[in-house]
Amino acid sequence: MAEPTMSGSETSPGSAAATTAAQAAGAHSIGVEQVSKEYPGGSVALREVSLQVEPGTFVVLLGPSGSGKTTLLRCLAGIERVTTGTITIGHRTVASDRVHVPPDQRNLSMVFQDYALWPHLRVRENVAFALRRSKLPKPDAQARTRAMLERVGLGRLADRYPNELSGGEQQRVALARALVAGTGLILCDEPLSNLDADLRERMRVEISSLVRESGATAVYITHDQAEAFALADQIGLLQNGRLVQFGKPEEIYSQPATPFVARFTGLSGELAVRVGAQHAAEADKTVEIGMDGSALLRPCRAGTSVSWTSGGDGILLVRPTGVQLAGTNDGDHHLAGTVADVAYRGRGYEHAIDISGHGRLTGIFAPFRVERGEAVGLRLDPAGCHVFPAVAAQDSAVAAAPGQAAAVPLSAVGPE
Amino acid sequence: MIAYIASSLPTNARVLVGAVSQLQSSLRDAARAHGAGAFMAWARGVLPVVSRPLTMAWLLTFCGVFLELPISQLLYAPSNPPASVGIQDNLGNYHFGIGMAQSVLAVAIALAVVALVLGGYRLFAPAGWRRIGAATRG
Numbered sequence: 001m002a003e004p005t006m007s008g009s010e011t012s013p014g015s016a017a018a019t020t021a022a023q024a025a026g027a028h029s030i031g032v033e034q035v036s037k038e039y040p041g042g043s044v045a046l047r048e049v050s051l052q053v054e055p056g057t058f059v060v061l062l063g064p065s066g067s068g069k070t071t072l073l074r075c076l077a078g079i080e081r082v083t084t085g086t087i088t089i090g091h092r093t094v095a096s097d098r099v100h101v102p103p104d105q106r107n108l109s110m111v112f113q114d115y116a117l118w119p120h121l122r123v124r125e126n127v128a129f130a131l132r133r134s135k136l137p138k139p140d141a142q143a144r145t146r147a148m149l150e151r152v153g154l155g156r157l158a159d160r161y162p163n164e165l166s167g168g169e170q171q172r173v174a175l176a177r178a179l180v181a182g183t184g185l186i187l188c189d190e191p192l193s194n195l196d197a198d199l200r201e202r203m204r205v206e207i208s209s210l211v212r213e214s215g216a217t218a219v220y221i222t223h224d225q226a227e228a229f230a231l232a233d234q235i236g237l238l239q240n241g242r243l244v245q246f247g248k249p250e251e252i253y254s255q256p257a258t259p260f261v262a263r264f265t266g267l268s269g270e271l272a273v274r275v276g277a278q279h280a281a282e283a284d285k286t287v288e289i290g291m292d293g294s295a296l297l298r299p300c301r302a303g304t305s306v307s308w309t310s311g312g313d314g315i316l317l318v319r320p321t322g323v324q325l326a327g328t329n330d331g332d333h334h335l336a337g338t339v340a341d342v343a344y345r346g347r348g349y350e351h352a353i354d355i356s357g358h359g360r361l362t363g364i365f366a367p368f369r370v371e372r373g374e375a376v377g378l379r380l381d382p383a384g385c386h387v388f389p390a391v392a393a394q395d396s397a398v399a400a401a402p403g404q405a406a407a408v409p410l411s412a413v414g415p416e
Numbered sequence: 417m418i419a420y421i422a423s424s425l426p427t428n429a430r431v432l433v434g435a436v437s438q439l440q441s442s443l444r445d446a447a448r449a450h451g452a453g454a455f456m457a458w459a460r461g462v463l464p465v466v467s468r469p470l471t472m473a474w475l476l477t478f479c480g481v482f483l484e485l486p487i488s489q490l491l492y493a494p495s496n497p498p499a500s501v502g503i504q505d506n507l508g509n510y511h512f513g514i515g516m517a518q519s520v521l522a523v524a525i526a527l528a529v530v531a532l533v534l535g536g537y538r539l540f541a542p543a544g545w546r547r548i549g550a551a552t553r554g
Contacts, residue, residue, distance in 0.1 A: 079445050103448040104457075110449040116442035120464040120544030129460070133451030161547055177450065187449070 027055035027217045028090045028107070028184035030076065035085030035095075037071050037241075045071040047241040048085070053217060053234070055184075058208070060228040061221040063238035064264065069221040072238070073187050076219060077110055078103035089185060104133070108185040109178040111207075113193055115170045117162040123173050124149065124158040130181040148180040152210070168199045175207060179214050186211055188220040192227065204230060225265045229253070237261050253319070255285075257305060259388045262317040269361040271316040275387055278308040286382050289316060291358065297377075300334045302385035313390040320363040322384020325351065325370065326377040333377025337361070339370050353378060419487045424480060428473045435469035464545045471537055479526050 030053040037046040046068045053059050061069040074080040076087060078094065078101060087095040089108070094101040109130060117126050128145045136144070149155045152172040162170055171191060178186050191207065192200045208231050211218045222228055228235050229249045236246045237260075245257040256262035273296075276288040286301040287308050302316055326333040337353040340360060349369045352362040353376060361378070370376055439462060447457035463470075485500045492501050499522050506515035538546065 077445075077449055079448065102454070103445075104451045104453055108449060110446065112442045112446060114440055114442055116440060116446035118443060118446075118461055118464070118544075119548055120542065122544065125544075129447070129452075130450040161544065163547070177446075181450070 026182065026184040027215050029053060029055050029088075030059075030185070030217060030219070031086070031088035032072075032076075033086040033088075035072070035075060035087060036083050037068075037075060037080060038083045045241055046075070046082075049238075049241070049243045050085075051236055051243060051246050053219070055217055056215055058211060058218045058220065058231060058233045059236060060232035060234070061219065061236045061238060062223065062225060062228040062264070064223055066240075067238040068241040069223075069238050070189060071241075073189055073219060073221050076185075077108060077187055078106050106185070107183050108187060109181055109183045110187040111171075111174045111178045111189065111191045113190040115162070115167075115174045115194075117170055117173055117177075119162055121161075122158070123154060123160050123162070123165070126162065126173055127176045127180050130177050134181060144180055148176045151179075152176045152206070167195055168203060171195065171203055172206070175210060179210055179216075182214065182216075184216055186214070186216045186218045188218065190222055191220075192222070193224075200227075207231070229265075237264065239264075254383065255303070255305060256317075256386055259315065259317060262319075262386050262388075266320065268318045268320045268323055268363050269359060271318065271355065271358050271361075272390070273302075273314050273316045273387060275304075275308050275311050275314040277311040278304075287387060289314065289387055297334055297336065298332075300380050300385075301382045302380070302387040303382055304387050306387075306389060314387040315390050317386045317388065318361055318380070319384035319386075320365065322381045323361055323364050324379045324381065325353075325364060325366045326379045328375050328377045330377060332379060334380045335378040337376055337378060339372050339374050339376060342369055342372060344369075351376075419491055420481050420484070423484070423487060424477045427480070428477055431473045431476060432466070432469055435466050439465060464542070465548055467541065467545050468537070468548060471533060475530055475533055478529060482526050482529075483522060 030051075032049055032051045035046055035049045036044070038044045049068070049072060051059075061072060063069045071080060075082050075095060076089075081100050082095045082097070084097050085095075086093055089106055092101070093099055094106055118129070121129065124142075124145050127148060128141055131141045131144060134141070146155065146158065149158050152175060154169060154172055154176065157165065157169065162173065165173065171194075174191065178188075188207070192203055195203060204227060207220075220231060222231075232249050234247060235249050235252050237244050237252065239258075239260050245252055245261050252261065253265055256265065271291065273289040273291050276290065278287050285303055285305065287304050289300055289302050290296055308314075328336060335355055337355045339351055340354045341352040341362075343350045345365075348365055348367045350362070351364045351366060351370055352360055353364055354360050355378075364378070443461045443465065444457050447461035448454070452460060483500050484498075485504060488498045488501050489504070492498055497505070499518070503515055503518045503522065506512075506518060
């Protein structure tokens with residue numbers, strides 16, 4: 001299987017002008033080289049993680065609980081020491097097996113999952129705390145604090161204490177504290193996970209716009225793939241302490257490097273298939289697939305990142321965007337099934353379809369409703385179908401969190 | 417001194433362990449990440465949060481040691497008897513008037529110190545320090 005490219009340099013968020021602007025704003029590049037972290041007692045949180053981040057890039061580290069994303073963020077912040085490997089921020093080595101620059105000397109700021117606001121300080125004092133290291137004259141510091149609080153919509157609450165604010169307001173204070181000093185690197189440790197769904201969406205937009213406005217490089221961690229796709233210029237996917245794929249959201253979604261990546265970023269379901277031998281001329285990275293029995297009604301292709309020179313057994317991982325409802329008499333459908341469930345989602349309907357003897361595909365969107373029990377046809381789109389060797393898919397399934405292999409609603413998945 | 421520390425430590429550790437164990441480690445981490453050195457992160461980010469339990473622990477130690485008898489009787493320097501030993505000596509030698517007066521005075525001093533420390537905390541501690549533990553809005 002082809003190794004995923006772990007370099008962000010070739011996938012910078014925008015043009016060279018964007019990078020130049022970010023550098024002008026003091027944004028830092030980040031270099032992580034072969035970083036491992038082992039805790040006393042032998043628990044290994046990170047295994048030889050390497051990535052390069054350009055200045056001004058918004059990077060999201062995505063992974064299930066225990067994948068090592070928080071540890072990596074804490075190593076970047078300097079709160080944890082790396083066991084081996086090197087971290088550079090800008091042109092400065094801040095962590096290696098011999099060097100450890102403390103967090104206060106790394107010129108970064110951080111937003112915490114639990115907000116981490118000091119309860120004895122008023123809102124304005126919490127924000128102004130981050131300006132102490134700038135050694136600004138007091139009037140300047142006060143003016144910047146006031147301006148930042150106005151920017152996040154909390155100007156009128158400047159004299160309140162954190163316990164007098166709602167969760168969303170507290171998170172805004174934490175965000176203002178992270179932005180006010182104009183550091184070149186902002187780290188966000190699951191900042192939205194304690195908020196309700198509506199507030200989370202609004203805060204996501206605010207974080208995205210404010211951080212990009214600042215020009216700083218951002219590293220943001222989450223276990224929510226929809227949040228990651230919505231925010232990121234680049235996504236790093238972690239599994240059991242390893243970085244399994246690093247790239248643009250579009251690449252992660254359309255060319256998952258492993259079955260785990262595909263499962264974690266949203267699937268309709270999985271089907272056992274037989275893969276035909278791949279010809280050398282097939283440079284479009286697709287292969288022809290077949291299925292046992294008569295389930296597959298006409299030839300079909302699926303995307304792959306694996307070489308299938310002699311074919312073999314595979315698992316077809318189907319994105320919600322890779323399958324469409326079709327009439328049973330259209331003649332251009334690949335699979336036939338029966339509607340097991342239908343759910344109204346506002347702008348249309350999501351269907352769960354049972355494929356006789358081959359399991360179930362869920363989250364299949366259509367602007368019209370098909371009632372339970374009705375027979376339907378399904379058209380497969382190679383761009384949304386990825387086939388992996390059956391053995392690799394089984395290994396990956398063990399590592400994937402339960403329930404993430406299927407049944408991801410279309411609305412919860414980033415690109416459509 | 418060592419004996420006093422040994423006798424006070426378990427009680428004070430018990431008093432402080434609750435407050436310290438509830439501290440969010442992120443408060444210190446946030447202070448470090450936002451530019452404070454190790455000492456300043458503790459002094460500005462952690463000390464204010466535990467200042468009231470620390471004050472209470474100090475008062476508990478003071479009152480316990482000020483009128484403590486068994487260790488003082490065993491270990492005091494003869495030229496410099498502590499208050500509790502002096503009171504005990506007077507009462508043991510049937511000087512009940514002096515002994516009782518000393519007792520009342522000792523208790524009054526202990527109460528005065530308690531009032532002084534708590535009053536001082538109320539008057540002079542920053543307003544935010546005194547708010548720790550106030551109810552949180554949902």
